Amino acid sequence: MERLAIVLLDSSNAVLVLMLVSLGLAIIFGLMNVINMAHGEFLMLGCYALLALTEAGLPFFLALALAPFIVAGIGLVAEELLIRRTYARLLDTILATWGLSLFLRQGMVLLYGPGSHAVAVPDVGSVDLFGTPYPVYRLIVMAISIVTIIATFYVFFRTRFGLAARAVIANRTMASCLGIDTRRLDRITFAFGSGLAGLAGAAMAPLISIDPNAGLGWMVPAFLSILVGGLGTISGPLAGAAGVGAVDSLTAAFTSPVWAQLVVFTAAILVIRLFPNGLVSRAKREA
């Protein structure tokens, strides 16, 4: 029983992290219609940003707070030089961001070498939960995810800024004709999405190998999440991430990681096929 509680806690942890990763992807894909193949690399950059900042002597949590802004800044540059030239060409976004991901990964190899680096888990100890010492840092990561998700939700669905951002996505030309500075919104949205990836990376950095390929494993589950849940709402990708993450970690917990991958992917394909608009979606009128 207590074991089950721990397994569920572990699973929630995995789910929340996946949500954080998917959220940035969902904003960039769902709102900007850019399939960002470099999202994992922004996550990886978040790891390295944290590494660089802590190595420069900043306290861990300050570094954690700053790292997303560094990544957002890189996102901003990428948007200006590359991404903006691909808007409205969905397929070209794949090629462009694929190139970007290669570039970032190899750039990191040249800067930091191909090897793994480590940032120590901050010394926050552990608490006794259900008879098991549970690392507090994991709880902090979960809290960060929850707060970020809520804040993002609020920004994009409850503020006028969010409304304008969604309008730009839906119809760039019309939005600009209504006096909305689409360029500014594009920049902010993309930087925001990259920053979220950076935050996820920075938060996970103490728990994974920090290396140039650190971002790779996240992409397919994150994409599946946003499609399973459905785009156009924020709850969609979140629900999707919850589903994908929970099925993955629970299958892994009760069978094996090999099975987990097969089960998740198969289930995701079936769900996407049966609910092409995602589990959470609004009906649209076409004709």
Place this chain on the structure above:
Amino acid sequence: MKLSSATLVGLVALIFFVVLPFIVSDWVAADFGIYFAYALFAVSLCFVWGHAGLLSLGHAVYFGIGAYAMSLVTLGMVPGLPELHSTWVGLAAAIVLSTVAAAVVGWFFFANRGLKGAFLGIVTVALAVIVERLAINSSYLGGMNGLMSVPPITLGLNGDGPEIYDPLPIYYIGLTLLAVAIAAMMRVSASRFGVSLAALRENELRLWTLGHDVAKLKIAAFALSGGLAGLAGAFFVVQFGFAAPSLIGFSLSADVLIWVALGGRNALIAAALGAVAVRFLESRLSNLMGATWPLVLGMVFMASVIFFPKGIFGELIDRLDRWRDRANG
């Protein structure tokens, strides 16, 4: 009849490749034999993606099925038929199995109100990852190692007779296959079926409400393309001698996508040239540049999206088009 610019570029390329082996050494020709298999694969993706607008991000599945089918047959691993080694049966099996697989996948994804756009793309990626995992876990298919020592083309009926292993014959077989495939697919694209597919890409609802069974169209396009990819896989494996899960999964799927995008997805010939060019440059430059090569490659992708949105050869064909238009008044 006036030749289209794509045809013109194709003919020039054909002449170039016919004479190429007389200029370069044998081993270059041997490399090109493999590149032609990749080019054939690129043509198959270009057809579904560029022409019919169905984004298949997991196209290596059909290439891989072709490769495995050919390997299993020529290695005598078909259950119950240990005596069977025929290249020809292998070829047939490769084409049939990959066509059927693509049709089944197509049916699953497209029947009724099927999947579209990025959704289709990402689901096909996931499918490729699953199929790759299944191949890794299948001991019959050799697991993670795959099937090794696949024999080259043998001309006899059942794996006997002369082997085609020398680079030059393989080179010309590949070139012929490629040229014929491109010509055939161009015919298909221009046919009524092809025009319907293009219309499907442009405005599915309109086509549907004009009375076309769009699901059937998509499945047919997918199956046709899958079969071609299977043929490419079979032709690949008889040269390469080895079929592994990485032929079936994500990374080759991503590679082919990039060849097609870099070459130009609006013209089959551009996609084929893209595949050949990227592979050629990669094998040359990755040594020369070492660790900076992926960096350069990444920058090339980004630059091509910005400067050649229609792909490098696609843009060439386009320019030629405009130039000829102007020349003709």
Place this chain on the structure above:
Amino acid sequence: ATLPMPALLAAEPIKIGVVQPFSGGLELFGGQAKIGLDLAAAEINAAGGILGRNVELIYEDDKTDPKTAVERTTSLIRRDKVIAVSGPITSNNRDAMMPTLSRAKVPLLYATNYEGGGCDRYLFSFNTVPNQELEKLLPIMKDQAGSSFYLFGADYVWPQKMFETATTIIGGIGGTVAGKEFTPFGVKDFAPVIRRIQDSGAKVLVFALPGADGITFIRQAEELGLLKTVKVAFLGFGELYLGAFGAGKAQDMWVALPFTQAIQTDAAKEFVAKVRKQSGADTPVSQYVFTHYVSLIAAKAAFEKSGAIDSEALVNGLEGIVVDSPTGKVTVGKDHHVTLEMFTAKTEGDGMVVVDDLGQIAPKSGCA
């Protein structure tokens, strides 16, 4: 004027292809291999080459992927007409390359520990097979930590075969296998596996997940407290992993290997110094630097023994040859595998320490 033939030949270097991962996941292993090979080539050429000809290494990146490995091998053979190929790291790449090499009759000098069973006239292994790594290590682990073993590794041939041997050995020493499982590459969250290992009550974790995923696993195992209850036998461990776990972390992980920079003999220290002089003062010098170095030194000896420089001369020369190495003699058996000095070592502080010199151990390669 006619050119003197020998001079012409002397000008032509001996081409040896190298197919190693320089990207795609195991690039650190590839990097180590390159350091060893470069050093050997430099030494050989400085000393006048082999039979008067210099060695030229032609590097190719296999991207840790078998398809690429085969492509690169093919072009080394066809384009560069290499006499031999060195590499790769992963077993599935090696298996993929072998048919091409056999067909072309070009020998492969493989210098990575592997699962054994690679029997081919054109394959030579210069690192360990399972018995050499496990035979002594597992009993030590049992004595140190307890008799219950958990086997966890990546889902491919090397861990699978290693675990088969491990299971036999564990049975032989009266231990139990509390669990055995595999994971695909790319997994980011190992909590489920770690909980399961904790629950199994195992005392020893036999671990075969190379590369970044292995590091991720160990970091999470540390964080979730697993390393407090199990002792890790980290197969294929080497100095290339050092620094990846964070200061003071991942202590007391064990490995049996043919070389570590921690060996305190003069010969070993001198070797480490040579490597660092060539490749930089901070260069980690792992077993992979060592074995790749030895493989090329052995090749030189083999050519000289045969008195000719071609692929067959190399194959014939290598069989049964004995060469001196910084850890003592290395003997290439008739089965194309090596008998060599083995050590146990464990992680401690920022590095590794040697626990024991196990002496010369002969391979049970599974080949006649």
Place this chain on the structure above:
Amino acid sequence: MQDAAEGNATSGGAPFLEIISLVKSFGGVRAVDHVDLVLDTGAMRCIIGPNGCGKTTLFNLITGYLPPSSGDIRYRGQSIVGRPLHKIAADGIVRKFQVPSVFPEMTVEDNIRAAAGVRHGRSVASPAELLDMVGLTKNRRHMAGTLSHGEKQWLELAMVLSTAPRLILLDEPAAGMTRTEKTETVRLIHEIRRETNVAALVIEHDMAFVAALDCPISVMMLGRIVASGDYDTVRRDPLVREAYLGAVNG
């Protein structure tokens, strides 16, 4: 092919198109509310009514784009409810959308070719003739996406006609056309009906256009058909004047 054969054997006196007590609800709203309507072979009828009264929805139901909540649609003696969209179209019911819908990155010519794919043996003017009819011959090699709004309307009409339809559903065909062009469109519709005996349902807000079509009219309001008759009758109907035409037009 099979459909066409079936269709030819229309059972005795059944009307060409018969809509029986058709209902479509969206959530709580009944967009189409017990509509009955009969159309004879080769006949034409206009449907007018305020914005949002359910005209387009009615077309969506007839073409199979939406499933009805209840009621029946019988076409040439058989119910077509639940039949796949493309089968209905292939059997001769083809619509023109309210917002012109073409294949933007294909030439005007290829647009027609693609549309003409499914004809099931029914004969029709050649693509060239159709383009000529709608005045797009000069644009035939242009991409359809580069046409102006009005030109797209013409193109779509030509596409619909190229399928050799038995029944065309035109959703505001004259929107955005000049007076002369409207006159031209009316002429075209009459000509086509004369030549091919195609039946037509036309939704339109332009009363001058409706008058020129010179056919029976049904008026929809809040999902129901509230009045029917010829142009003058309908125009005099006080309900229609108040809720649709407005005082100014009265």
Place this chain on the structure above:
Amino acid sequence: MADRADGLVIEGLVAGYGGGIVLDGISLAIAPGEAVALLGRNGVGKTTLLKTIMGLIRPSAGAIYFAGKRIDRRAPFEIARAGIGYVPQGREVFPDLTVEENLFLGDLTAKNADAVYAHFPALAEKRREPGGRLSGGQQQQLAIGRTLMAKPRLLLLDEPSEGIQPSIVAEIGQILAGIVAATGMGLILVEQNLDMATRLCSRALFVDHGHVVGEEPTAALKADPRRVDPYLAL
């Protein structure tokens, strides 16, 4: 019309798509608060002209001035903020956003919403529904209402009566006339519905071959609608 320089002035404007020229040196001037109808056959470039004013198409020659400032080569959002509102042909409402959200996008401060709902009661009823679910005519009302939210000084309307029931066409005409009268908003109306054009505008400009080919006071057209035919004939 001495104050035309304060309104919209277009001089020798050349614009088109890719290679092809659609507007071939068009010039016109509209005084502040003036309502002008733009008439012409399909495909002569009326929409193109409005798009060019809005900054959606970059002219290759010529200049556009608004309120004394040069606005060509500015971004559309700057032009919108300068006080030009645009109701495009084909409505372009945001289908996934609610009616209310669509309106707010016209002006993010949303100060004017009640006035707009008062003008278009059909919208008030559906304020929480996604714009994409409205009928065609309702969408047209939404598009107009949305633009009015920002209280533009010059409104560009591309066939606003298209798809709208006659009574509402008349109503929209009245509403617009009221706003023009009350606020001095200027109007460029591309319209095939002569009735609406003559009711709202004081003069009509005829476009063909990329030029203004004629001008008539709308009073004259009203008196004799056939006066337009020579301009519109093929």
